[in-house]
Amino acid sequence: MMASSYNAKEEDGHITVSGPGTLKSKKPDNTAFKQQRLPAWQPILTAGTVLPAFFVIGLLFIPIGIGLYVTSNNIKEFEIDYTGTDPSSPCYNCSVNFSWNSSRPCSCSLPFTLEQPFESNVFVYYGLSNFYQNHRRYVKSRDDSQLNGNVDSLKSPSKECEPYAHSDNKPIAPCGAIANSMFNDTLELFFMDPNGTRIQIPLTKRGIAWWTDKHVKFRNPGGDSANLTSVFQGTSKPVNWHRPVSELDSDPENNGFVNEDFIVWMRTAALPTFRKLYRIVQKKSHLVPTLPSGNYTLEVVYNYPVRSFDGRKRMILSTISWMGGKNPFLGLAYITVGAVCFFLGVVLLVIHHKYGSRNNSADIPN
């Protein structure tokens, strides 16, 4: 292939005199690779292959979809909004009178009814709306090496934490906007026995964080045995926190940076409406449902302001199944795709049956 009569020949600006000789097998190798004979599959889409494919997809996806949908529907879920935007809501006062400096916590209680008993372990979530944990400035605003127990980072937090890195000329621990805005409402559940007694439902606060987060990513400075108060000496609590990080929990296993509520919060949500695991109601026995149907009260210590950015706060109770939480979408998607494939298969079958025999070469149009 010469590009033109003279530009190819003088590519190098000189003349190559190709002498005779060196006839030693310039013949190319007869290998599958060099002769481009490697096995290849080049499907030709004919009625014979397309129709069965459609039917198989249809018949496979519809049962899967139905199974997923039913499983998802069996999961019981209860959701209650306690933001208090409406004047009639019990938490209205708390939300209206909120101030950062109030030392006395504001409490409110919301009654609710569970129509159906919740079997097995029940998971308690808090949900926030219109909260942009995915904001770039927000997501970056943390110091992972500080959270991993690095003493140097404890004393001089990363620049990324600005403007939540220092207060009163002391480094903030934990620094950054994420830690600073940690959810700090307290939720408590009470079962209202028909006979009038108020039974508090025991909520487990351990085991809500990922194992890797708890044991690898988050570590207190100075090791496990050290006294947290002295370790965090010389640091300042995040501006919006009521207590320093060393006083998050009385349990030393669950205090400081390895506090599970804190760890859960530090894992930022991708969407502005999200829920995070708050507590677990452990199953008592096989005979009694964990949460029997009946009246309940949600006691809230209202610390977390959301009205300034039009946010909402919710409490969610949910059971889980083998496929996780409630998610009807996956099942519906399977059913839809399966149904569409099946329908197309039928349509194509009809077309093929009516017109397919007319022209043998119709399969491969020129």
Add this chain to the structure above:
Amino acid sequence: MDFSVLRNLISRYCVGEENWLDSRTVYIGQKEPPPGAAAYIPQRYPDNRIVSSKYTFWNFIPKNLFEQFRRIANFYFLVIFLVQLIIDTPTSPVTSGLPLFFVITVTAIKQGYEDWLRHKADCSINECPVDVVQQGKAARTQSHKLRVGDVVVVKEDETFPCDLVLLSSSREDGTCYVTTASLDGESSHKTYYAVPDTKAFRTDREVESLHATIECEQPQPDLYKFVGRINVYKDTEEPVARPLGSENLLLRGATLKNTHHIYAVAIYTGMETKMALNYQSKSQKRSAVEKSMNAFLIVYLCILISKAVINTVLKYAWQWSPDRDEPWYNHRTENERQRPVVIRAFTDFLAFMVLFNYIIPVSMYVTVEMQKFLGSYFITWDEEMFDEELGEGAQVNTSDLNEELGQVEYVFTDKTGTLTENNMEFIECCVDGNVYVPHAICNGQILSAASSIDMIDSSPGGYRREHEDLFFRALCLCHTVQVKEEETVDGIKRGFHQGRPTSFYISSSPDEVALVEGMKRLGYTYLRLKDNYMEILNKDDEIERFELLHVLNFDSVRRRMSVIVKSSSGEYLLFCKGADSSIFPRVVSGKVEQVKARVEQNAVEGLRTLCVAFRRLSPDDYQEACLLLTQAKLALQDREQRLAQAYDAIERDFVLLGATAVEDRLQEKAADTIESLHKAGMKVWVLTGDKMETAAATCYASKLFRRSTQILELTKKRTEEQSLHDVMFELSRTVLRQRSMSGLSVDCLDYGLIIDGATLTAVLKSGPEGNYREVFLEVSRNCSAVLCCRMAPLQKAQIVKLIKASKEHPITLAIGDGANDVSMILEAHVGI
């Protein structure tokens, strides 16, 4: 040659007028001319160092980086990388910096290696030994020390170290043979001539004594064009001025063949040689894929920018309320708050650019290059393209155009030498309607005239006899064939064979060889050209001598060549042979009708026909012609044009002698190839200068037209009967009707179109009554095969251009071998 006229125009346009007008004076042997001549002005010329390398050790890094970042994509990624470095962006600069760095490094290493090879090649070329005549003897120097004006000795099979003007050769007639295969791909031997005044200087000492200057134009890249003048000073006489043309100029890169040694003077050296100039000014053929890739890049860049702008605007619209902008959980730092909004918006815009930059993938060029590279290897490895005879597979010179090959839709091919073997065989000749057919050669013995000539229509008579003699003599004389009396085969000299010299005819045109050999079989043997005398051995074994006065060379515009000879009886004769269309209009007497009929009959059989005519010149006529030619030849400017005018004035008032027919056999497997091209859906166009009938017959033979093909003719004959408009209209109607009728099934009928040069010119000239181009394109696009005959080289290029510019912008491929195909090849996307 109108081809070179065209190129002149182009190069004149490119080089600029002042450069064109400028001429240089070269003093042969670096000697001052005798006093009294023009003042010796030493001029500065570059030395003969060839520099094809791009970089030196010092400028490699900056220059290579500069070259690489001139590519849009590379520059774009550099900008993205810098933006990432400077501003606070969502992604780390490493993500775009690392691949960019990798790509740049790999390319730089590759180019650096290539340049190193080029350095080595340059070095070996610049240091290769050259013999220069100094102080009366040949001294060996290195090539790069050669200066303009040096007299160089070149031995057989050596390459010329720079552009040289031939002074003398070891051959007595002052000619030498040269192959320019490495310059333009033509492997045939070409003859170059020395100026008669210098060809006697044949030893080192003699050459040293030569006093002469050469005036010539400044270097220009046209390989086939050279005008100059040599002034030879002899003792006390006035200097003799002789014209120099491209037939005196030996180009760098060409190789001396069949001549023991030559003396030549360096005219253009180093980077000023025509080869180097061509190397510099060559424009890279860019593949359509690359072009469209660049277009897509621009489109994507626009998309990217608009995306970033829209997102920035949306961002600011969204965070209009301070709750959204800075909710309590997500405050800005003090620094950021103080930054002006405009700067914030701009950095946001850049951040979005960085965020979306992956829509132009960094790996794109690498992937494409890789694919091309591998593709070229697969072509090399292909077993089916392996030639057993040569022991070579396909060779990929440039990987830039690989993908183009697969997309070729239109194949333009030359007929002679491409479809056909260009291996001519003399079939018959016809003198005034009498047909002569030579018998097959019987073991190389020349049979006696009586038995070898079959007289189909014999009507002896003095008049016929005379014409017959003239005809044969014309064919023997009117050519540029060289006789080579000894052939070196495998180093064994076979000077004599069966007691008589074995002579081989060498010519740039196989037609001529076929004709001369045919004549030999008819009893008229062309012996040699000796001291301007052409010797012919006639039927009666007598040697006739003709003095060769002028050769009016063949060119593809005139389509004829002539010689002016002086017979031994002192008669001035002008013999001319050429295509029938260029001879017939100039004929005043002779049996035109019979010859014409015969020519047409031959053409239908697919034979190449040539007509032969002569003119008797009176001494006055001759003097006049001589004057015209000499003037034209001496002209420094517009020489081509003036020569053409002179030729035109001389070649007229012919007496028609007869016609010849030569068979050009089809290339092996030409038919198969064309058929498979058809099957692959490619459209094959044959562009030829031959007669329509000849070309059509070849097309049938090569299965370009099948029996089922319906032929549409668009020729001069038809357009004379009807107006062009009607014909075009009718054609388009036929084709369109066929299309609407056939509907889905494609293979019902295919059309072949025949168009000739004259009609094409009319078509391309957009007339007042509508644009025929469109109609012609419409018609021709619906034809599977198109035959264009009687084409001038320029028209070939025009056709390719026309198709290229049509709506679908198809990829075109042009195949050709001769100089008349060059413009077509340059025009097409892929040239072979």
